[in-house]
Amino acid sequence: MLKIDGKVAVITGANTGIGRETAISLAKQGATVVINYVVGEELAEEVKKEIESFGGKAIVKYCDVTSFEDTKVMMDEIKKELGSLDILVNNAGITRDTLLLRMKEEDFDKVIDVNLKGAFNCVKHASKIMMKQRSGRIINISSVVGLMGNVGQCNYSASKAGLLGITKSAARELAPRGITVNAVAPGFIESKMTEVLSDDIKEAMLSNIPLKSFGKAKDIANAVTFLASNEAHYITGQVISVDGGMYM
Ligand code: NAP
Numbered sequence: 001m002l003k004i005d006g007k008v009a010v011i012t013g014a015n016t017g018i019g020r021e022t023a024i025s026l027a028k029q030g031a032t033v034v035i036n037y038v039v040g041e042e043l044a045e046e047v048k049k050e051i052e053s054f055g056g057k058a059i060v061k062y063c064d065v066t067s068f069e070d071t072k073v074m075m076d077e078i079k080k081e082l083g084s085l086d087i088l089v090n091n092a093g094i095t096r097d098t099l100l101l102r103m104k105e106e107d108f109d110k111v112i113d114v115n116l117k118g119a120f121n122c123v124k125h126a127s128k129i130m131m132k133q134r135s136g137r138i139i140n141i142s143s144v145v146g147l148m149g150n151v152g153q154c155n156y157s158a159s160k161a162g163l164l165g166i167t168k169s170a171a172r173e174l175a176p177r178g179i180t181v182n183a184v185a186p187g188f189i190e191s192k193m194t195e196v197l198s199d200d201i202k203e204a205m206l207s208n209i210p211l212k213s214f215g216k217a218k219d220i221a222n223a224v225t226f227l228a229s230n231e232a233h234y235i236t237g238q239v240i241s242v243d244g245g246m247y248m
Pocket residue numbers: 012013014015016017018019036037038039040041063064065066090091092093094114118141142143144185186187188189190191192193194
């Protein structure tokens with residue numbers, strides 16, 4: 001068992017996919033988890049029930065991560081209600097894929113707003129609490145396309161590359177206060193976000209994965225859980241690829 005027992009973890013966008021698996025994984029290691037959502041309240045309540053079914057502790061919190069004010073309120077409430085805020089997983093993310101020539105200004109702005117600005121908002125407000133505690137773990141969910149780029153994903157890959165900039169800068173700023181900041185860069189993971197892709201695109205992607213299979217949300221949750229643990233205390237400013245070898 002990793003040393004996460006008794007810690008409080010907030011995972012943005014934790015009602016489904018990678019966020020859901022991460023919340024369950026952290027709760028299994030003894031963390032009290034905050035399941036954040038923006039639209040899917042019912043799904044968030046289901047994740048809470050699942051965690052409680054194995055004796056874990058969880059609460060559900062609505063918050064649109066694009067709001068600077070609301071993310072502050074959420075982080076302050078967590079500290080007040082649960083006593084601390086030890087782990088932040090910036091997982092909330094969206095796509096608005098299309099070729100650069102067809103990409104509308106709002107497609108670009110919306111993806112940057114949720115994926116990049118949303119993470120900034122959460123890091124900003126959570127780190128203030130963690131700095132007073134003189135400890136903390138921040139894990140940003142980036143993407144292989146933040147490292148490689150991808151056709152039809154100018155907005156998304158920019159947001160995910162930007163997250164790596166936040167990760168490395170915040171890691172340097174927060175290290176003196178005992179806070180580590182790392183990123184996990186998933187490859188092609190089976191989820192709601194990827195099931196909408198055509199078979200042709202899926203086949204093409206599979207041919208570029210040395211391990212010849214798509215990842216599961218649990219694969220990402222495992223990496224995040226390790227980075228959130230005491231055992232990972234000497235790792236900061238890093239990008240851990242979990243992509244079957246797509247990018248090396
Ligand atoms: P998903 O199933 O589509 O889930 C996205 C989550 O983000 C949902 O919980 C959603 O909550 C939440 N969200 C969206 N907008 C939000 C907002 N404004 N405020 C708060 N929460 C918001 O996605 P996923 O595939 O699990 O991906 C999770 C993360 O991994 C994303 O950052 C994604 O970019 C990254 N990633 C995924 C893959 C992949 O292959 N799946 C690959 C690389 C990176 P609601 O349901 O309430 O809207």
